Amino acid sequence: xxxxxxxxxxxxxxxxxxxxxxxxxxxxxxxxxxxxxxxxxxxxxxxxxxxxxxxxxxxxxxxxxxxxxxxxxxxxxxxxxxxxxxxxxxxxxxxxxxxxxxxxxxxxxxxxxxxxxxxxxxxxxxxxxxxxxxxxxxxxxxxxxxxxxxxxxxxxxxxxxxxxxxxxxxxxxxxxxxxxxxxxxxxxxxxxxxxxxxxxxxxxxxxxxxxxxxxxxxxxxxxxxxxxxxxxxxxxxxxxxxxxxxxxxxxxxxxxxxxx
Numbered sequence: 001x002x003x004x005x006x007x008x009x010x011x012x013x014x015x016x017x018x019x020x021x022x023x024x025x026x027x028x029x030x031x032x033x034x035x036x037x038x039x040x041x042x043x044x045x046x047x048x049x050x051x052x053x054x055x056x057x058x059x060x061x062x063x064x065x066x067x068x069x070x071x072x073x074x075x076x077x078x079x080x081x082x083x084x085x086x087x088x089x090x091x092x093x094x095x096x097x098x099x100x101x102x103x104x105x106x107x108x109x110x111x112x113x114x115x116x117x118x119x120x121x122x123x124x125x126x127x128x129x130x131x132x133x134x135x136x137x138x139x140x141x142x143x144x145x146x147x148x149x150x151x152x153x154x155x156x157x158x159x160x161x162x163x164x165x166x167x168x169x170x171x172x173x174x175x176x177x178x179x180x181x182x183x184x185x186x187x188x189x190x191x192x193x194x195x196x197x198x199x200x201x202x203x204x205x206x207x208x209x210x211x212x213x214x215x216x217x218x219x220x221x222x223x224x225x226x227x228x229x230x231x232x233x234x235x236x237x238x239x240x241x242x243x244x245x246x247x248x249x250x251x252x253x254x255x256x257x258x259x260x
Contacts, residue, residue, distance in 0.1 A: 005039055050096060073109050106136040108184075165184040
């Protein structure tokens with residue numbers, strides 16, 4: 001049996017007050033309110049700045065036990081330094097994020113669009129091989145050169161997920177490399193923030209997630225894959241993600257076949 005978790009990128013959006021949060025909700029209560037509706041959130045702010053230990057403790061205190069946080073590695077590591085001389089920022093990141101470890105889901109490495117397999121493979125492999133054990137990792141490739149059987153085998157050997165993302169750079173094949181799949185739906189960035197509408201213009205659609213709930217989601221070696229669906233486009237996020245609830249919210253689904 002596999003679980004489908006559905007959530008959003010972040011929770012601290014003032015625009016959500018009145019449509020998703022109560023109109024007069026305090027910003028300090030947003031995470032607690034968010035966690036009443038969803039059981040997972042992606043911490044996107046960790047990409048821009050490493051959170052403090054005080055912040056991560058507060059996140060843990062504001063959420064119930066079944067809740068999960070996923071987080072992106074800092075761009076200082078992935079984009080600015082591109083995995084060279086990153087021991088110090090990596091230590092800072094894990095010192096902070098480890099404080100929510102009982103509630104921690106996958107940690108996501110989002111690679112730069114120009115980071116190709118030809119120039120980056122050895123750097124990435126060395127970095128991943130040195131990561132702390134006991135965590136789950138997913139890699140979001142944004143250069144098409146990575147989508148090869150060799151890459152999939154390398155990920156599988158290390159138990160790292162290929163992140164299935166909808167983005168402007170590449171079309172990601174839905175290949176399963178470990179016991180969970182991580183989906184990132186970015187959406188149409190040209191839409192204004194305050195439309196309040198559900199986005200329909202996706203390569204991945206709400207119907208795709210509906211199929212997953214009907215037992216047509218991926219399998220790996222005959223075993224179910226746990227699916228993490230993260231929706232990422234500001235004000236429309238809760239509407240998109242919440243629309244999936246009647247289909248698969250907190251349902252346990254027997255997985256039968258691969259989604260090609």
